[in-house]
Amino acid sequence: xxxxxxxxxxxxxxxxxxxxxxxxxxxxxxxxxxxxxxxxxxxxxxxxxxxxxxxxxxxxxxxxxxxxxxxxxxxxxxxxxxxxxxxxxxxxxxxxxxxxxxxxxxxxxxxxxxxxxxxxxxxxxxxxxxxxxxxxxxxxxxxxxxxxxxxxxxxxxxxxxxxxx
Amino acid sequence: xxxxxxxxxxxxxxxxxxxxxxxxxxxxxxxxxxxxxxxxxxxxxxxxxxxxxxxxxxxxxxxxxxxxxxxxxxxxxxxxxxxxxxxxxxxxxxxxxxxxxxxxxxxxxxxxxxxxxxxxxxxxxxxxxxxxxxxxxxxxxxxxxxxxxxxxxxxxxxxxxxxxxxxxxxxxxxxxxxxxxxxxxxxxxxxxxxxxxxxxxxxxxxxxxxxxxxxxxxxxxxxxxxxxxxxxxxxxxxxxxxxxxxxxxxxxxx
Numbered sequence: 001x002x003x004x005x006x007x008x009x010x011x012x013x014x015x016x017x018x019x020x021x022x023x024x025x026x027x028x029x030x031x032x033x034x035x036x037x038x039x040x041x042x043x044x045x046x047x048x049x050x051x052x053x054x055x056x057x058x059x060x061x062x063x064x065x066x067x068x069x070x071x072x073x074x075x076x077x078x079x080x081x082x083x084x085x086x087x088x089x090x091x092x093x094x095x096x097x098x099x100x101x102x103x104x105x106x107x108x109x110x111x112x113x114x115x116x117x118x119x120x121x122x123x124x125x126x127x128x129x130x131x132x133x134x135x136x137x138x139x140x141x142x143x144x145x146x147x148x149x150x151x152x153x154x155x156x157x158x159x160x161x162x163x164x165x
Numbered sequence: 166x167x168x169x170x171x172x173x174x175x176x177x178x179x180x181x182x183x184x185x186x187x188x189x190x191x192x193x194x195x196x197x198x199x200x201x202x203x204x205x206x207x208x209x210x211x212x213x214x215x216x217x218x219x220x221x222x223x224x225x226x227x228x229x230x231x232x233x234x235x236x237x238x239x240x241x242x243x244x245x246x247x248x249x250x251x252x253x254x255x256x257x258x259x260x261x262x263x264x265x266x267x268x269x270x271x272x273x274x275x276x277x278x279x280x281x282x283x284x285x286x287x288x289x290x291x292x293x294x295x296x297x298x299x300x301x302x303x304x305x306x307x308x309x310x311x312x313x314x315x316x317x318x319x320x321x322x323x324x325x326x327x328x329x330x331x332x333x334x335x336x337x338x339x340x341x342x343x344x345x346x347x348x349x350x351x352x353x354x355x356x357x358x359x360x361x362x363x364x365x366x367x368x369x370x371x372x373x374x375x376x377x378x379x380x381x382x383x384x385x386x387x388x389x390x391x392x393x394x395x396x397x398x399x400x401x402x403x404x405x406x407x408x409x410x411x412x413x414x415x416x417x418x419x
Contacts, residue, residue, distance in 0.1 A: 056221025086294040088301050139207045141214035165301050
């Protein structure tokens with residue numbers, strides 16, 4: 001049984017992974033989220049390295065399974081999804097395209113922090129609906145590990161922000 | 166397998182990572198007890214998140230432990246008996262009132278931050294990586310509980326009194342986090358984990374001024390006379406609840 005892994009290139013696989021969406025935020029792909037660190041094609045198996053966002057996130061298992069299915073659908077016979085913890089995932093890794101998709105979805109994108117999250121604690125979030133800065137943080141924690149809850153005083157709607165990590 | 170080159174250190178590593186994991190797991194369970202019962206909806210959400218984060222952290226530590234000991238995280242969580250657990254007493258104490266929960270969480274979060282800030286420099290790479298990951302999330306916990314300490318301390322007479330009482334009760338339990346042992350010394354000598362004395366000093370540098378600024382008196386109490394592995398009846402009842410479903414059918418697939 002000869003593996004047909006050799007016919008697949010890392011870039012083909014990466015392109016396919018761009019269609020694997022985040023299970024909880026279905027408008028953004030795991031590639032745009034900055035989750036995929038590396039794809040390599042070996043003699044025996046294909047390795048996809050990913051970095052988890054929040055360690056307790058229940059979507060991580062689904063994402064792993066989705067990656068495996070995606071590569072197998074391409075014809076890759078043996079795929080291993082490796083979790084890499086170092087460097088830890090940073091919300092700064094979300095692509096600009098991804099950030100825009102979050103905003104359109106109604107989720108304020110995370111402020112960029114350049115490695116120092118504390119600097120974001122004093123920033124106001126722009127309302128994803130009306131773009132106003134007259135917003136207030138209601139809760140550092142939200143319906144999922146990755147979101148905090150805000151309220152916009154201009155359009156008077158609550159909204160969520162993807163947390164800076 | 167990620168062992169070091171020294172079998173004695175490896176054995177200490179198993180105990181160390183297990184201790185870290187058990188602290189997170191038991192505290193997560195206590196925090197989850199507020200789900201549906203917190204004083205306001207925002208805190209119901211906050212503590213459920215904090216508990217879920219802690220389960221994620223426990224999971225990272227159990228994975229490390231099991232890589233070294235060839236064990237299984239589910240077995241460790243659901244099928245060990247209370248005397249096999251390695252958490253400190255502080256995390257198994259009942260959740261009590263809001264002031265107690267906040268005081269306990271604050272003292273533990275501050276300890277976790279100084280611990281993680283040291284562990285990111287561990288000479289044992291897997292620990293450094295896990296610490297680096299956990300630290301990014303832990304900062305939100307500390308932010309949350311330190312805000313509450315201020316609110317409770319400078320709020321009303323009642324909020325200050327309840328929290329001061331909680332701090333007085335908790336102080337000797339917090340001391341257990343910094344008790345030295347040959348095991349810790351061995352890990353510190355090889356650069357794997359920080360010395361207890363360093364942790365205690367760094368912890369006091371944070372919590373003492375902060376508590377004072379929040380209107381509290383610093384209790385004086387000797388560390389509780391206990392080592393990791395000593396437990397109260399609190400852990401027995403906690404585990405009876407936590408392990409009940411899994412133990413009903415040990416062969417079930419989840």
